[in-house]
Amino acid sequence: MSSVRPPLDRDTVLTAAIALADEVGLGGLSMRRLGQALGVTPMALYKHVANREELIDVMVERIVAGFDVPIQDDDWRRELRARILAARAATARHAWVRTAIETRRMAGDAVLSHMDALMGAMFRGGLSADLVHHAMHALSTRMWGFTRDVMPTPSLPADVSKRAAALAAYAEAYPAIVRMASTGSHAGADCDEEAEFVFALDILLEGFERLHHAGWRSESNA
Amino acid sequence: MSSVRPPLDRDTVLTAAIALADEVGLGGLSMRRLGQALGVTPMALYKHVANREELIDVMVERIVAGFDVPIQDDDWRRELRARILAARAATARHAWVRTAIETRRMAGDAVLSHMDALMGAMFRGGLSADLVHHAMHALSTRMWGFTRDVMPTPSLPADVSKRAAALAAYAEAYPAIVRMASTGSHAGADCDEEAEFVFALDILLEGFERLHHAGWRSESNA
DNA sequence: CAGCTTAGGTATACGCTGTATATATGTCAA
DNA sequence: TTGACATATATACAGCGTATACCTAAGCTG
Numbered sequence: 001m002s003s004v005r006p007p008l009d010r011d012t013v014l015t016a017a018i019a020l021a022d023e024v025g026l027g028g029l030s031m032r033r034l035g036q037a038l039g040v041t042p043m044a045l046y047k048h049v050a051n052r053e054e055l056i057d058v059m060v061e062r063i064v065a066g067f068d069v070p071i072q073d074d075d076w077r078r079e080l081r082a083r084i085l086a087a088r089a090a091t092a093r094h095a096w097v098r099t100a101i102e103t104r105r106m107a108g109d110a111v112l113s114h115m116d117a118l119m120g121a122m123f124r125g126g127l128s129a130d131l132v133h134h135a136m137h138a139l140s141t142r143m144w145g146f147t148r149d150v151m152p153t154p155s156l157p158a159d160v161s162k163r164a165a166a167l168a169a170y171a172e173a174y175p176a177i178v179r180m181a182s183t184g185s186h187a188g189a190d191c192d193e194e195a196e197f198v199f200a201l202d203i204l205l206e207g208f209e210r211l212h213h214a215g216w217r218s219e220s221n222a
Numbered sequence: 223m224s225s226v227r228p229p230l231d232r233d234t235v236l237t238a239a240i241a242l243a244d245e246v247g248l249g250g251l252s253m254r255r256l257g258q259a260l261g262v263t264p265m266a267l268y269k270h271v272a273n274r275e276e277l278i279d280v281m282v283e284r285i286v287a288g289f290d291v292p293i294q295d296d297d298w299r300r301e302l303r304a305r306i307l308a309a310r311a312a313t314a315r316h317a318w319v320r321t322a323i324e325t326r327r328m329a330g331d332a333v334l335s336h337m338d339a340l341m342g343a344m345f346r347g348g349l350s351a352d353l354v355h356h357a358m359h360a361l362s363t364r365m366w367g368f369t370r371d372v373m374p375t376p377s378l379p380a381d382v383s384k385r386a387a388a389l390a391a392y393a394e395a396y397p398a399i400v401r402m403a404s405t406g407s408h409a410g411a412d413c414d415e416e417a418e419f420v421f422a423l424d425i426l427l428e429g430f431e432r433l434h435h436a437g438w439r440s441e442s443n444a
Numbered sequence: 445c446a447g448c449t450t451a452g453g454t455a456t457a458c459g460c461t462g463t464a465t466a467t468a469t470g471t472c473a474a
Numbered sequence: 475t476t477g478a479c480a481t482a483t484a485t486a487c488a489g490c491g492t493a494t495a496c497c498t499a500a501g502c503t504g
Contacts, residue, residue, distance in 0.1 A: 007452065031491065043492075044453050052491065102324070107373040112396050115372075119398035129405035132398075137413070138422035140369040147362040150337075151329040174334050176341035176354075183351035191359070192442060199440075200360035203429030204422070211425075218421075220414060229481065253462065265463075266482050274462065447504085454497070461490065468483070474476085 010048045026096040065110040076125025088145025232270045248318040287332040288312045298347025310367025
């Protein structure tokens with residue numbers, strides 16, 4: 001029975017790990033569970049992967065490598081935008097990638113390539129090394145296509161009779177929050193994440209461009 | 223000997239937990255280790271705290287509650303800036319807070335108060351609910367005074383003779399990265415985190431103000 | 445063909461985690 | 475004095491990553 005299964009290889013492990021993480025999240029991805037999914041002892045995985053941390057490293061690399069569609073644009077700002085939105089599209093399909101990227105301690109090839117592509121576009125646009133450097137920091141995780149959500153706020157009680165009282169107490173303690181939540185289409189649950197992401201991204205890109213044209217230099221380089 | 227120790231209370235546990243997390247990080251903060259630090263069985267902690275997750279909740283609350291210095295300013299932008307920099311000062315003293323905040327699933331009182339204060343300043347400045355909403359998302363974790371660092375890039379080999387070759391290979395694969403790293407004062411290690419943070423924050427704040435004056439509205443509210 | 449090497453998989457075990465459950469102990473009220 | 479209650483303990487379970495030792499089958503070499 002076990003003789004039927006073809007031998008494992010690094011790629012099979014990697015693919016199964018990604019599929020499992022898609023299902024149960026990064027926390028649920030344990031070596032034991034992954035072994036089980038592959039019909040194999042947990043320790044078998046260590047023949048193909050150094051340890052769990054390295055496994056996650058290569059999972060990230062695999063996803064980030066998918067960013068690299070050939071985007072060329074004379075307008076550096078458009079290219080940056082397109083690359084970041086491509087990154088967003090790729091990471092959006094794997095919720096665990098957010099946490100995975102945030103916990104990596106060293107950049108791999110694909111990660112470096114993505115960063116290099118972003119910086120390359122800015123250099124071609126004529127931005128100074130100083131500005132490019134600051135821009136990369138300003139983008140932060142946004143360069144991978146995601147941002148940490150604002151922390152979820154408690155929702156009102158389901159019981160309609162208690163709803164009004166809760167809202168009143170709430171409004172007294174946190175007037176601005178309630179004002180925002182009760183104005184227009186800004187209820188917490190139905191945020192248009194995509195729009196929020198692009199909103200912030202465009203502010204940053206426009207800021208970079210504006211500083212570029214103004215001949216900005218950092219204080220340490222003044 | 224154990225009769226000498228005064229009885230534990232929630233506050234003592236909380237204080238010890240924060241001190242321990244300062245030392246060993248959030249990952250190193252285990253119930254067993256915290257119990258040991260307090261001279262107590264791990265299970266004793268559960269009389270004062272529901273579980274580890276709730277403990278971290280209140281740790282975050284304690285830190286965030288420290289933000290609330292009375293900052294009033296007629297200029298909404300200055301007030302926002304001051305509040306966020308106050309948050310940064312408070313979180314900077316506790317490295318674990320970054321991870322802790324990012325993993326919280328529900329906002330507590332102090333967290334809500336901080337958010338309310340930020341939004342209140344913007345409302346007093348005349349910004350629309352629509353814009354306030356988008357601005358909060360754009361700030362993201364930056365409203366807590368931190369950002370995820372750009373992923374560390376590999377450093378060159380210490381051996382001087384191999385250094386040049388490594389740099390050359392590196393430059394071919396990632397020209398823009400090397401160009402930036404070798405221009406001016408942008409070596410990876412000696413980034414001025416404070417300056418980077420303020421740089422991005424000011425771009426965002428200026429963007430908000432600009433959109434406000436232009437009478438911006440989101441597409442969904444057009 | 446015999447024998448050895450080695451890659452791939454297994455079995456077992458260690459030390460760690462959070463925490464459920466049941467028990468003991470010490471303090472105060474009746 | 476007797477109970478009740480709050481607090482701390484002891485034990486135990488299921489899970490984790492992974493070090494170590496072993497086995498087994500394939501492939502190359504003499």
